[in-house]
Amino acid sequence: MFRHVKTLNLFFQRRRISTFDSTEPRSNLKRYNFVPPPTLAPSNFDGQVSTGRPEKRKHLKPRYRPPSSFDRDGEKVIHSDLPFDFRFSYTESNPGVKPIGLREPKYSPFGPGRVDRVWTGLSAPVVDPTVRRVDGEGTMTAKGTGRVKKFKSREDILGEPLTEAEKKILVDKAQRNRTKRQINLGRDGFTHNMLIDIHDNWKHTEAVRIKCLGVPTVDMENICSQLEEKSFGQIIYRQGSQIILYRGRHYYPKKRPVIPLMLWKPREPIYPKLIKTTIDGLTVDETKELRRRGLAAPSLTKLGKNGYYGNLVAMVRDAFLTDDIVRIDCKGLEKSDYRKIGYKLRNLVPCDLVTFEKEQVVVWKGKRKHDSNDELDENNNSSVEVE
CATH class of the missing domain: 3.30.110.60 (YhbY-like)
Structure with missing residues (x-):
């Protein structure tokens, strides 16, 4: 009895294994002598009915790429007629002091190929530093030889001096209780991008308020002179850390100078040590x-x-x-x-x-x-x- 049961179990187990191992699909079509068309054959059936025509490939949209400063296809090089060298900070850097080395390669902070001035590691000078000689009356710019375009002087933009009554009106309009327009000058001093902020504010008002705090306030005279020299404006009020900068009578926002945007802050170069082992004249x-x-x-x-x-x-x-x-x-x-x-x-x-x-x-x-x-x-x- 037990032997008969064991043989039956072995028979059913082998039958199950044979059914699982079979790779060909089971079909009763041969019993009826029916030959299906190739489109309905069980071996070709994958869930979709094929029409026999070549499939059309869908054109996928290109993947989104965020804008980058390295993509310069179809964009023109920015040219500025400002008659001074572009630096990151005009108050916290001294052109007369030469560093002993640089901390990074000479990558232009304006972006590769965006400005027609050469970045020397410290500044972007008006005149190309690689040029040693210029023939003719013109001067050499970073773009090439030729005469520099005549730039409107600061005196022409300011026009006639303001009267005391006009100054009082402009100062009252720029106070904190009258307007929220304010430019903050912090630890980096008067930076290059602050020029863009000043001209953006001058588009809507004649005078802009500047708040100065931090290390640059040790030398306020330098801040005032650099603001007037680089922006071609006039300081009409100064009280402590507050400065009000006037744009001038003949300032037209549509004719504002072209100022390229500095995309990142360059690393400071290496300067000599301030504290020496021995002070001069002492042991x-x-x-x-x-x-x-x-x-x-x-x-x-x-x-x-x-x-x-x-x-x-x-x-x-x-x-x-x-x-x-x-x-x-x-x-x-x-x-x-x-x-x-x-x-x-x-x-x-x-x-x-x-x-x-x-x-x-x-x-x-x-x-x-x-x-x-x-x-x-x-x-x-x-x-x-x-x-």
């Missing part, structure tokens, strides 16, 4: 002692982040009347910010930089000035005794 031991004294000296003032530092130079000069070393507390500021502040103080006061340790700016009056003041005092005393 190593004297320099160490001076730094120790500077860090222990009382703080002249504490600078806040993104504040107004327009009175800092005058404060340091007044402090040098009684002390030969001054310490400024810069805790909370970026390292690059208080290093720039020290560089500006060195040139404006003038003085010698001692150290930037512990987020402090320590400046020294200088040995030469100290000795010269002592000599003047001795000469004054001797002259008094002779009399």
Whole structure:
């Protein structure tokens, strides 16, 4: 009995395996002697009825590509008649100071092939730096030889000077309680793209308000001179960090100069070190002692982040009347910010930089000035005794 059951189980298992392994579809058409057409054959049936005609391929739409500055097909090169070199920041860079190296290749921040000026790593000069000689009366531009197009001067755009009544009306219109139009000048100073913002605001109003904060406010005179020189406008009001810039009587928005947009911020080049191992005129031991004294000296003032530092130079000069070393507390500021502040103080006061340790700016009056003041005092005393 058990043997009969086992044989039946083996028979059914083999039958199942044979049915699963069969690859050909089961059909009863041969039993009726019926031959189906090729379109209805079971082997050709894949869910869709074929008509025997070649299938038409659908033309797929090209994939969307976002706009890129590298696509210059059909676009013209931008030419600007502005008579000055294009730089990222006109207040925080000095053309007279040459760097010792660059941090990146000379990629133009205006985009490849967008401007007809050559990027040197620091600026895009009006005259091509590769040209050494120019024949004829014309000057060489970045695009090629030829005469430079006559540009309208700043005096022609400003026209007749404004009266006091006209200035008062323009200043009242540009105040905070009258309009929200304002351009913020921050840690990067007066940048190239700010020129575009100024002309965009001049399209709707005669005077625009500019708010200055951060490191550039140490030298407000430089900010004012660069604003008037690069925008061809006139500053009619200045109070603390607020400046109101007037466009001029003969300014026409439709005839505004062509200013190319700077697409990214170039990296700053490598400049020589501000703090040397030894200060000029001192030995190593004297320099160490001076730094120790500077860090222990009382703080002249504490600078806040993104504040107004327009009175800092005058404060340091007044402090040098009684002390030969001054310490400024810069805790909370970026390292690059208080290093720039020290560089500006060195040139404006003038003085010698001692150290930037512990987020402090320590400046020294200088040995030469100290000795010269002592000599003047001795000469004054001797002259008094002779009399």
